[in-house]
Amino acid sequence: MPTVLFDCDTAIPERKRHCYIKEMGEDTTQYLPSSDISTIPGTLSERGCAYCGAKLVIGGVLKDTIQMIHGPVGCAYDTWHTKRYPSDNGNFQLKYVWSTNLKEKDVVFGGERRLKASILEAFAEMPNIKRMIIYTTCATALIGDDPKKIAAEVQKELKDIDIFVVECPGFAGVSQSKGHHEFNISWMRDKVGTWEPKITSPYTINFIGDYNIQEDSYVCEKYFHKMGIQIIAHFTGNTTYDSLRGMHRAKLNLVNCARSAGYIANELKKSYGIPRMDIDSWGFEYCKIMLRKLGAFFSLEDKAEEVIAEEVEKWKPKYDWYKTRLPGKKVAIWTGGPRLWHWTRALEDELGMKVVAMSSKFGHQEDFEKAIARGTTGTIYIDDGNELEFFEVIEKVNPDLILTGPRVGDLVKKLHIPYVNGHAYHNGPYMGFEGAVNMARDMYNAINSPLMKLAKEDLRGG
């Protein structure tokens, strides 16, 4: 079916090219939603900004780095404690937030002096921390501050520190995707190759596009270590600043989130000849494929099969319990981008669920090609969905469950529809074999919880 215009969008007909319902026999050479283009003024978009993409998604995960946000304090506050990516050093990155706390006076007279003072103050307050990322924001980019110049000055003065600057003002690009891109390319240009990691195994990888959401990284790391594989760098779950400077030494880039981190894998391939292997790490069958591909690359097939056998034996009985209880349940996936195509087949083929609608906030057309190829007919595909479209889709498909973030999650809770946090999870990890069980459990609990039914009742009676 050609792209569709929802009833709620009659005043903004431009939305038609962003919404598509797949029909039998169609492929993406006929119809493909427009995406990664400017949000139409007037729609209630759920997108984030470029700064959010650089800081909240990628840089903020680093466990040994001061995150200096050069801008008004709100930019720092709104990207602090809103995503759960723990670390094995006491969660340094979750405990603290840093901001230059820009004021009107600085906008008029320039914020560089305030930036320098803030950097020096942060290093003085935290003498054990020697690494820093500086993020620009809308305000500091507009007034023309030069954070790279300030960073160079401080590096000269303090000597034993290292600073990375990412120019990611919120207005750049059309969504958080621009911030991902900026961080990837800038890190590659400025930092990769400036540190030499200690090599302890002939089998080395970078695990790219995994952010240790509720300990995802630990799950996958366990599998890789059992196979004898050394992880040079996680981009960026539970990782250190310096390990990311040594990414050039890995023999393989294993890419999970291709949208937020595919760029650096491409650059590493171009500059250092390191192959990029795209994988899915959610779902039982996908995990088997991931480990088998990895095993085949390093000639460690036996080790891969050992890990698979051990994990399947441990987790399959629990997974099977949910497999008999979730078939036929209708689910909507309204997340960032890649989870549409990572999850749809796993939910449908393994758990027998029916993915009735998918919406992406910042996915590109490449993501829709994948999602539509893996998705089924009758499913609604939306780019940059707005609130009214979500209401209309819910009426059309009547889902049993929605996998989405807290923003849209709160919206659907008001309609008494259960939601599971598709970004930061309810009770993760969701990656790996045990993660598949956790995700199935959270979906089952959400669908069967009596809370939503009770919420519909008027307790005053009569």
Add this chain to the structure above:
Amino acid sequence: MMMADIMTGETSHLETSANKYFYADAKIVTAELKACLPWLNDMNKEELKELLNGVKERLLDITVKNSLNGELRVKNY
């Protein structure tokens, strides 16, 4: 054609990282295809090559030549 080699039990040369990667990918896809389409096992290497070339052309048609993905036409992307 690495997949045809794997399907007919021939060994592939895996000296370079790129070849190791192609091999890993081909091995997994081959296993899936054989499980889903058991009639592939009855084909000889020439028939397999012809079939897989057709699949490759179809994939290129969908993902590159006739793709509606505008980014593929952006020179700097």
